[in-house]
Amino acid sequence: MSLHIVGGLLIKRFGKTGIRSVNLLRFRLAQEFLLCFILTKNTFGKIINKTMSKKPSRFHVDESDLWCKNQCGFYGNTAWKGYCSVCYKSLTNRQQSSSHRVHQHASVEKAVSQRQATPELSYSKFADKRRQQSKTNPVKSLFKSTKKDKSEVDKTSSKGHHHLKSEFGAFLESLSRPIYEDISKRVQNFLSKFKLLPVNSTVETWSDAVQDFYQIITEHINVDPIYQTLEETAVENLQDQLEMYLMNRLYNVVFCPPNSNDEQEDLSLQKRIRSLHWVTIQQLEANVNDQDIGVRIALDKSIADIIELDTKTLPKDKLACIVESSRKIFDAFRLSNEKSEVDGGPQSVASADDFLPLFIFIILKANPPRLKSNINYITRFASPSRLNSGEGGYFFTNMCCVVDFIEKLNAESLNLSEEEFDSYMSGRTTAEGVNTVYVCDGLRLIHENNGMIRRLKERQEKYANSVLNLEHKLSEFREQFDEQINQLVLRAPLTLKPKRGKADIDLDHDIPHSLPSPILPQQISNSQI
Incomplete structure (x- = not known):
């Protein structure tokens, strides 16, 4: 909003009699605006430069695209067609119920038409049945309710199953006795029901069973009075322990199963x-x-x-x-x-x-x-x-x-x-x-080694140039020094005198005439003294 608009609103509010006050207020507002602009000039400049220099990204995902399509307030997922797990589950349940009614109607019509048609040969039906039995995957037989299958389920669980069971039991024992008994009973019932699922169950069926168990446990914790004494962190820890125990037990079966793509x-x-x-x-x-x-x-x-x-x-x-x-x-x-x-x-x-x-x-x-x-x-x-x-x-x-x-x-x-x-x-x-x-790591290591060798080569060339420069300077210094010595010798030549020999006082030789006469002793009388 500009100063003129602000001033116009003030004139409308106070009338024509307050024009001088409004003008004074305009002046003060202009002063404050100018001061704020001076103080924040560098900051706004940096922000504008960042905004102008940054190009719009082509890899843009709106925050709204991450939320559930049903606008329930949770994150969606492409695997759930943009819905969250709860909304996607309710959607699939409605679709399955409608498709089940259509499938029932189609099966009734097929049965009526088969009665009217000529029956096929019994041998072909027997062969088809044998062919379907041969396609049964041995992993699916893990869920049959027999003692042998129960032992196979235990074998397919992680090697630390007994340690996991004792760890989960130790955690439950840290809670109250009613909670310990309730959770243990519900977990054992779920595992028993999970093993009793049909052999041809899909991974989506397993997923629905696990998710239903999570939901039932959460609702039960929120309603049952024995859990009211637990704090929120304790409830979250309990849910984490349940997920850890179940997924460790079922991981080898439900992760990348052969009945999925x-x-x-x-x-x-x-x-x-x-x-x-x-x-x-x-x-x-x-x-x-x-x-x-x-x-x-x-x-x-x-x-x-x-x-x-x-x-x-x-x-x-x-x-x-x-x-x-x-x-x-x-x-x-x-x-x-x-x-x-x-x-x-x-x-x-x-x-x-x-x-x-x-x-x-x-x-x-x-x-x-x-x-x-x-x-x-x-x-x-x-x-x-x-x-x-x-x-x-x-x-x-x-x-x-x-x-x-x-x-x-x-x-x-x-x-x-x-x-x-x-x-x-x-x-x-x-x-x-x-x-x-x-x-790969090998190519990256080669790249780093090549860079190191390149830098070492540059340093070696730099040192070699420095050595050549030093040798050149030393040669120039020697030439200048020799020239200065030669000039000094020419300016003050050196005269060499003959070498003196040793003086021997015992030798007989002629006394040179240039020497003065020997000093004779003088006699002095007593009167002279």
């Missing part, structure tokens, strides 16, 4: 990432200086954290790897800004638009093993509270967006022509720049 999706995604090894930071427009050694170390640690994702068993630990990798990315931004500040270059605060391109680069260079299986495992069996909110849910949602972007990446995504993109994909053209050092 997880393995095929893993191979397809790994092949896709391998074909995009040529993508550089510059092409992704990541606002970070990857030539700095500190930035490269932070990015290497981020890559290591993402690769470590597959070594974890619990969804909580897998999300922790994603969070740590994301934090290393922000460390890289911070180190890059510090380097830019030292060099006097422009600075900028890392935002979501800066984070996403660098996260894409990290996934491309890490190519984590079984990435799709890990994402599906977290989506299916993690506690809903972890994915719908919090730091882990936010970064996990971003990683799902990154994977979806990689699967759909094309020439337009990287601002390339179709010919250039096809040339890169076929290997006819390789990307230029120092980012190729991230292909």
Whole structure:
């Protein structure tokens, strides 16, 4: 709002009689505005320079895109078609109920038509039945309710099952006796029901069973009076222990099961990432200086954290790897800004638009093993509270967006022509720049050693030039010194006298005439004295 508008409003408020006061107020407002402008001139200039110098990113994800489509206040997920786990589950239940009615109607019509049609040969039906029995996967038989299958389930669990059971039991014993008995009973009932699931159950059925158990336990804790004495941190710890115990027991069965397409999706995604090894930071427009050694170390640690994702068993630990990798990315931004500040270059605060391109680069260079299986495992069996909110849910949602972007990446995504993109994909053209050092540790080590050798060679050449310059100066000094000595000799020549011999007083030789006569003794009388 300008000063004229402010003044006009004041005139309207106070009338024409207060024009002088208004003019005085205008003058004071102008003074204060000018003072504020002078004090903040440098700050506004820096902000404007940052804003004008920063180009809009093509890898932009609105904050609203991360939330559930149903606008329930939780994070959505591409695996859930943009919904959160709760909304997606209610949506699928409605769809399944409608499809079940349609399927029932179709089966009735089929039965009526089969009665009217000619019966097929019994041998063909027998062969089909035998063929279906032969396709039964031995892993599915783990869930049959027999003693043999029960022992197989125990064998497929982790090696530290007894230690896990004792650890979970020790935690429950730290709680009150009613809570201990209630949780133990509910967990055992769930595991028994889980083993009794049909042999041809899909992984979605297993996921629904686990998620229903999480929801039932949460609602039971909120309602049952025996849990009212627990604090919020104790309730969260109890839910973490439940998830840890169940997932350790079921991990070998529910992770990348043979009755799903997880393995095929893993191979397809790994092949896709391998074909995009040529993508550089510059092409992704990541606002970070990857030539700095500190930035490269932070990015290497981020890559290591993402690769470590597959070594974890619990969804909580897998999300922790994603969070740590994301934090290393922000460390890289911070180190890059510090380097830019030292060099006097422009600075900028890392935002979501800066984070996403660098996260894409990290996934491309890490190519984590079984990435799709890990994402599906977290989506299916993690506690809903972890994915719908919090730091882990936010970064996990971003990683799902990154994977979806990689699967759909094309020439337009990287601002390339179709010919250039096809040339890169076929290997006819390789990307230029120092980012190729991230292909593997060996190439990066070669790059660093070449740089070190280049710097040593430059120093050696500098020292060799210094030595030659010193030799030249010494030669000039010697010539000048000899010339000055010669001039001094010419100006004051040196006359050499004959060498004196030793004087021998015992030798007989003629006394030279030039010597004075010897001194004779004088006699002095007493009178003279």
